[in-house]
Amino acid sequence: MKRFIKLILAQIFLLAVVNSKRNSRKFLNSNLLIDNDRVKLDLKDDNVNFLVIGDWGGLPVFPYRTIIETQVSKQMTKLGEMYNTQFQLALGDNFYFNGVIDENDKRFKETYEKVFNSKRLKETPWFVLMGNHDHYGNASAQIEYTKQSDNWILPSYNYTIDIKTKQGDNLISILMVDTVLLCGNSGYDWELDKQPKLKSMREKLVANSYLEAFEEELRRVSETDVSYILVAGHFPVWSIAEHGPTQCLQQRLKPLLHKYKVSAYFCGHDHNLQYLEDTYMDHPVQYIVSGAANFVDNSTKHIDDVPENSLKFHWAEGLGIVSGGFMITQANAQNMTFSFYESNGKALYQNIIYPRKL
Numbered sequence: 001m002k003r004f005i006k007l008i009l010a011q012i013f014l015l016a017v018v019n020s021k022r023n024s025r026k027f028l029n030s031n032l033l034i035d036n037d038r039v040k041l042d043l044k045d046d047n048v049n050f051l052v053i054g055d056w057g058g059l060p061v062f063p064y065r066t067i068i069e070t071q072v073s074k075q076m077t078k079l080g081e082m083y084n085t086q087f088q089l090a091l092g093d094n095f096y097f098n099g100v101i102d103e104n105d106k107r108f109k110e111t112y113e114k115v116f117n118s119k120r121l122k123e124t125p126w127f128v129l130m131g132n133h134d135h136y137g138n139a140s141a142q143i144e145y146t147k148q149s150d151n152w153i154l155p156s157y158n159y160t161i162d163i164k165t166k167q168g169d170n171l172i173s174i175l176m177v178d179t180v181l182l183c184g185n186s187g188y189d190w191e192l193d194k195q196p197k198l199k200s201m202r203e204k205l206v207a208n209s210y211l212e213a214f215e216e217e218l219r220r221v222s223e224t225d226v227s228y229i230l231v232a233g234h235f236p237v238w239s240i241a242e243h244g245p246t247q248c249l250q251q252r253l254k255p256l257l258h259k260y261k262v263s264a265y266f267c268g269h270d271h272n273l274q275y276l277e278d279t280y281m282d283h284p285v286q287y288i289v290s291g292a293a294n295f296v297d298n299s300t301k302h303i304d305d306v307p308e309n310s311l312k313f314h315w316a317e318g319l320g321i322v323s324g325g326f327m328i329t330q331a332n333a334q335n336m337t338f339s340f341y342e343s344n345g346k347a348l349y350q351n352i353i354y355p356r357k358l
Contacts, residue, residue: 025150028123029086034146037156039127041087046165048172049083051076052327054091054234054268056293057133058111060098065115068324071343072293077118079328079341087124088116089174091268091290092131092234097188099137103144112152127161127176128154131234131268132196135180157181158210160217162226170226172331175218179233179267181210183248186235194243196235215256222260227355228336231257232266238278238287240311241270244302258283261356263336266290271297272316273325273340275349278307286353288338292316292325313349315340 023034033040053072058065079085095107116122130139139157146154157178165171184198184207198204221229235246237254246269257265258281268291276287287310298316315325324343329336333355340348 025125027086027125027151028120029084030125032125032153034153034155037159039153039155039159039161041125041161041163043086043163043165045084045086046167046169046332048163048165048329048331049085050087050089050329051080051085052089052091052266052288052290052329053293054266054289055093055131055271055291055295056090057094057096058107058115058294060096060107064107064110066294067322068292068296068343069111069115069294071322072324072326073116073118073121075341075343075345076116076326077120078345080118080120080124083328083330085120085124085328088121088126089232089266090126090128091232091266092129093133093268093291093294094128094130094142095137096133096294097136099134099139100141102138103141103148105141108145108149108152122151125151125153127174128152129176129232129234130154130157130178130180132180132186135185139180158214158217160221169333170224171333172228172230173221173224173226174230174232175214175221177214177231177233177253178210179235179246179249179253182207182214182233182252183235183246186243195247211252218256218260218262225358227333228263228331229261229356230264230266231262234267235269236267236274236287236289237265238276238306238310239267239270239274239289240300240303240306240314241272241274241289241316242297242299242301243270244305254278254280257285263353263356264288264338270299271295272314273327273348274311274315275313275338275340275351276306276310277312278310286338286351288327290325290327290340294324296324312351313340315342315348317342
């Protein structure tokens, strides 16, 4: 009986897949196919270049955006043109402070479409996941919006993006993880206890089923010849900032990232830029925080709560109202480069990793 309940809950909460006839889409420099909770992206190039932003969700009142969000959009466009970027990863907290009401909410237009409105950002796909603020509202509406938008891609709470180059090589697989379903939601930023919690038996059953499904998918991907495996979620595994490390992810997600030799974990939640590297089970994983696309917070209250010597870079400068930051990732068969940029165009930090050993 318990197994039956788990299966039903998993279907309801984890497989909310968009049944859209528009499952095949053509973009500026790629072709995309949505196949349930898997997305296939075929590129017209042998290099993969993409932009990564988090915590970009504007304001709930007019003008529905911040100065930082607008500046980040402009700089993303400039770098996108310079490096011929093919897509964006959006790491949650897409709409502050309480998500959206439904798929017709004006926030989609005011905070997303009108802000990221350059040709480069409109004609390349946005691969989206949700954060705690999105789950305060109608989370399923953001999935439904995939039917209405040309470039908003969120077919399910969790999904995988398999990226092939022009030559047909399997270069990158990205597993998009809804960390709220995995760990429960957290309180608002002004509340004292910032750790997410599973608050009911139903949430715990869903989370357990979700973790099983995630490991099965990660195992599948790890057994392919893909050069790089990336996992993206909203809550951080490691962070020195306001929210700090997420205890649930350290217990449930971190061992899987190292066991299946994931290249990097991307997240947001803390409003800054961080680069950490942690070696566990004889495998290093890059832990990258890109959460400075709307607000900036310079807290380092958890600097003693990360592994010794793991922190390589941290940025949260300025007043937090005019200058933000984001990341660009560039990959080919030889290496993958992570580069942080400030919204004024200043290059902040760069690191290079190499393909998985098969």
